[in-house]
Amino acid sequence: MGKSDKSLHIVLLYCLTQLGVIYFVYPEDIIASAEEGHWLPVVLGIFVNLIVTAAYMKGLRYFPKQDLIGILTGVGKTAAVLFLLPITVYLFMVNLITVRAFAEIITIVFLSNTPLWSIIALLLAISGLIAMNGAFSIMRTGVLLGLLFLPLMAFVIFMSFQNADWRYVFPLLDDNLGFLTHKSYLESLFAFATSFLFLGFVQPEFKYSPKKVLLGIVALIPFYLLAVYIPLLTFGRATASTFKFPFVMVVSTIQINWLMFDRVTMFLLLSLISFTMLFIALLIWQTGVIVGRTIPKVKMSYIVTALSVVTFIGCVMVRNWEDIEELFLCNAVLRLYVWLIVPFAVYLLGLREKRRSGYGNR
Template sequence: MDKSNHVVLVYCLTQLGFMFFFYPGNIISSATEGHWIPIVIGMLVNILVVWAYMKGLSYFPKQDIISIYLGVGKWAAFVFLCPLVIFLLLVNIITVRGFSEVISLVFLENTPVWAISGLFISISTYMAMNGIGAIFRTGVLLAFLFLPLILFTFVISFQNVDFHYVFPLLTKNFSFLWQPGYIHSFSAFAGSFLFLGFITPYFTYSRSKMMLALAALVPFFILSVYLPILTFGQATASTFNFPFVVLVSTVHINWLMFDRVTMFLLLSLITFAMLFISLLLWEVSRILKRAMPKAKPSYLILIVSTLIFAACLSISSWQDVQMLFSWNVSFRFFTLFAIPFSILIIGLRSGRRQKVENR
């Protein structure tokens, strides 16, 4: 069954969730001028990685990445899937704890963070327990409800821009490549595309539509960084942890019935983040199910969610979240490069073997 539109929507929503939250601060903190250069480099890497991933998967039309690695050998499944599980768990912990912190600061000042985290993970767990079909249907609903709000937020964010801040456009200093902020910016790409390798036994999708979606996201990545810079300037924007969120909080519209436009943005990001977490939980459950065939997927999801919630309770401050970001760097780049290109290499070898057999 072709689910190209659903796949593209879910991918775009999960990208948008991280795009406005972590990504602008990472880029602004790592570069002082010519910010479009690190953005374009990151997007080109993302496009290359997703293309390699989809190309490799195309050689195995009805297999997920678990079956592909097991086809090579149990050693391959262990080498590639164990770091992947650790990465998915760390991303879930960081996402739940990070968004809970922001919700507490903006909306629910008197509500303890643990209660927000519990609600956050509970809703995501419920979606994951209903399977990938339910996650896709929820994604379509969220797209209809919240994509117009995101576009509205983008448009009104131009209210206080000063285009003089766009200069200088070029830079001769490429030291941003080694800055921690730029390294962390790849977290916006590393986890979103992985679900493509888990849905192949259930759904098909168009690779060309996915590539078009990747290209369509480039302007949004650029604007998510440049709008705070054009409003506050580089020096001021670099002092904020979440520059785009701060930008939206400064926008004032007399005819709007709500006091803060930030509400629109954060509500959208929260729902997109829940969708992303449910996807990651489902992916982890698929891997664990192959390792423990007798276990029910719903029980595995509940156990994993409980562990994530317990980890969130042990995190006491935003500094601890940033420390987790640093710990996750090696797993992030392993997932970003080793998983897609290993699938591509296995696929190319399989394709050559089939050609030899058909001769």
């Protein structure tokens, strides 16, 4: 492979954005969705994610010289509108929800006196700045953040076993599959439904090996399980289901006598927030790329700035956590559309392209 093979960067970016998302709301949703045997919903979600991502990348492979937007606009005007409009709206909404939710999390957990707007502004300013410099700058930031914060996270996760009671693992199997229709379970899929999209945006500029991306997803499996199981092992299902952020709660119970810092929670949160900033940067960048394609005359940096400002206004207009949850629910249809329809549509388009070029050769 040539010099432009950026598999490592891309896999790392994918993993970091996933990590930033799964330690907050994901455990709560999974714990709420099932009474027992929580590994099943987790593994099922990851399995579907693997299939979806594999199909998506397989489809993208058929268009080695185009990115997602090129592929979709290549089909025709209607298709482009049909696919790109929902994706744009979806990305924008995810961005808004993520920024707002994380600002709220930051106020809940440590900056109780700081006004919300300033946290939102900071999150957006930093992420926007990264996004403005393009995909490669996001990836490089990813490597830096990974080097800085992954060891810290590993430490915190290792320490969070301190109060685990392994007997809480049982019972291992739930005899009904009630979680499948549970509202919370559908919400938990949020964790998967966004990060994979960028794989279609970075090509053809950067090459990556799909196999490594899939391996990255497999390597993340323990982290999903830990995010759900550490709270369960520490508190038990009955108690853990009363928490809004079960994992953060577990971390705040860690007592380390030899460490000079009293609250380890801060380490975890700072790592996760930096990963989330990366995620937000990625979202802004993707939205920016789509918008930029429709108005090619405007410079990318202006688009990104405008998007950040609009997101900021949107975030400030959201009043409370319930509003966030409502937005999240409104977004659910779009989420399923983007997660389940778009990848397979790309795959089918790819097959069609292959057939067509096959005819051409003959």
